[in-house]
Amino acid sequence: MWFFSEEERMLQDSMQNFAQDQILPLAEQADETETLPEGHFSKMAEMGLLGITVPEEFGGAGMGCVEATIVHEELGAVCASTALTYLAHTILFVHNLATNGSKEQKEKYLPDVISGKSIGGLGITEPGSGSDSLAMATMATRDGNDYLLSGTKTYITNAPNGQIFYVYARTGDGKKDVSTFLVENSFEGFSHGKKIRKMGMRGSPTGQLIMDQCRVPKANRVGKEGYSATHMMRNLDIERITIAGISVGIARGALAVAQRYVQEREAFGQTLSKFQMIQKMYADGDAELHAAKSLVYEAAKRWDIAKSEGRPLGKKGALWAARAKLIAATMATKVSLDCVQMLGGYGYDREFPVERMARDAKLNEIGAGTNEIMRLIIAREELN
Ligand SMILES: Cc1cc2nc3c(=O)[nH]c(=O)nc-3n(C[C@H](O)[C@H](O)[C@H](O)COP(=O)(O)OP(=O)(O)OC[C@H]3O[C@@H](n4cnc5c(N)ncnc54)[C@H](O)[C@@H]3O)c2cc1C
Numbered sequence: 001m002w003f004f005s006e007e008e009r010m011l012q013d014s015m016q017n018f019a020q021d022q023i024l025p026l027a028e029q030a031d032e033t034e035t036l037p038e039g040h041f042s043k044m045a046e047m048g049l050l051g052i053t054v055p056e057e058f059g060g061a062g063m064g065c066v067e068a069t070i071v072h073e074e075l076g077a078v079c080a081s082t083a084l085t086y087l088a089h090t091i092l093f094v095h096n097l098a099t100n101g102s103k104e105q106k107e108k109y110l111p112d113v114i115s116g117k118s119i120g121g122l123g124i125t126e127p128g129s130g131s132d133s134l135a136m137a138t139m140a141t142r143d144g145n146d147y148l149l150s151g152t153k154t155y156i157t158n159a160p161n162g163q164i165f166y167v168y169a170r171t172g173d174g175k176k177d178v179s180t181f182l183v184e185n186s187f188e189g190f191s192h193g194k195k196i197r198k199m200g201m202r203g204s205p206t207g208q209l210i211m212d213q214c215r216v217p218k219a220n221r222v223g224k225e226g227y228s229a230t231h232m233m234r235n236l237d238i239e240r241i242t243i244a245g246i247s248v249g250i251a252r253g254a255l256a257v258a259q260r261y262v263q264e265r266e267a268f269g270q271t272l273s274k275f276q277m278i279q280k281m282y283a284d285g286d287a288e289l290h291a292a293k294s295l296v297y298e299a300a301k302r303w304d305i306a307k308s309e310g311r312p313l314g315k316k317g318a319l320w321a322a323r324a325k326l327i328a329a330t331m332a333t334k335v336s337l338d339c340v341q342m343l344g345g346y347g348y349d350r351e352f353p354v355e356r357m358a359r360d361a362k363l364n365e366i367g368a369g370t371n372e373i374m375r376l377i378i379a380r381e382e383l384n
Pocket of ligand 1 (some may be wrong): 121131154157368
């Protein structure tokens with residue numbers, strides 16, 4: 001992007017090298033075996049990526065949303081599953097804890113998640129509530145110096161492989177009576193539910209968190225009791241901008257494969273790139289990718305500027321995040337499917353990566369708030 005600083009360009013270069021050398025070679029295996037390759041987290045920890053937005057005083061890299069989006073885009077360009085798992089750990093757990101946790105909670109939990117010793121995730125979604133997140137049924141009731149949590153979270157990224165979760169639960173009868181808890185998988189009453197088999201993002205483990213009278217110390221409640229509804233919504237802004245970065249990466253990766261392919265493959269005595277219908281598909285994809293990318297980095301930059309000025313982005317943040325996510329996710333599904341088309345039978349063949357990219361792209365129209373919810377947010381802000 002034209003406005004990237006020298007440091008942001010250096011991060012982009014080093015991420016491109018890392019993604020090509022270390023992540024791409026294992027992307028197909030991750031998809032086929034439906035497991036995240038071992039070692040990815042420790043390598044990302046070595047590069048200082050797991051605490052990317054955490055202030056340096058707590059062992060993080062002290063970077064912002066633009067840098068985090070660069071990392072997600074570069075991972076997304078080669079292996080969206082790795083990017084999604086990274087997002088759940090680094091943004092949904094680590095960033096949220098660093099933003100909302102107490103000094104004691106940060107000192108206790110951040111070192112292990114920043115070093116990659118433990119993997120984190122976040123639980124909002126339940127079997128009976130997704131888009132309508134405040135309809136969650138998981139209850140937390142006080143029991144002396146502890147809370148007892150009962151309920152099931154589903155479609156949780158890193159649930160099968162994680163050790164620590166940022167869990168939202170109801171602490172009262174009002175719709176907004178929601179609190180946050182740091183739940184370790186070793187706590188009494190906690191169990192990992194079944195691993196969920198998916199259309200795409202297969203290398204990113206998804207599953208359930210089951211809490212049956214799960215005993216959580218009061219010291220693990222994040223913030224005041226009953227005050228989490230607002231920060232749950234605010235936390236979604238950076239999640240939506242970075243997941244939009246993954247969409248930009250997927251489309252870029254798929255277009256790069258298609259670009260090489262159509263310039264080599266011949267039909268009717270000329271390369272595919274000479275056919276106007278192929279040119280249209282490629283040119284539309286290229287233009288749509290760059291339009292989405294500009295919007296995503298504008299949203300990220302706005303997030304960083306607001307943070308540096310010490311003011312919350314508030315509803316404007318939700319609006320920009322929704323615009324970026326809606327446009328980038330929709331674009332990536334369309335562009336990656338067009339790339340399948342440009343490769344013909346080879347596009348549908350699992351030996352080539354574009355069918356994986358198309359399956360992965362679709363998730364971003366659903367996870368972190370569906371396209372319909374993004375449209376609701378935009379309409380709510382722009383129409384009366
Ligand atoms: C691979 C994967 C990873 C995920 N990771 C996580 C995670 O780490 N943590 C977490 O908490 N959740 C996670 N999710 C859950 C995800 O955020 C939800 O699936 C999503 O918010 C949609 O909720 P739902 O699936 O219950 O669908 P529903 O809310 O039931 O929606 C079904 C359909 O109805 C539409 N709809 C709903 N309400 C409205 C409305 N008011 N107006 C118009 N249309 C509407 C939706 O857009 C959708 O098309 C993940 C999901 C997947 C698939």
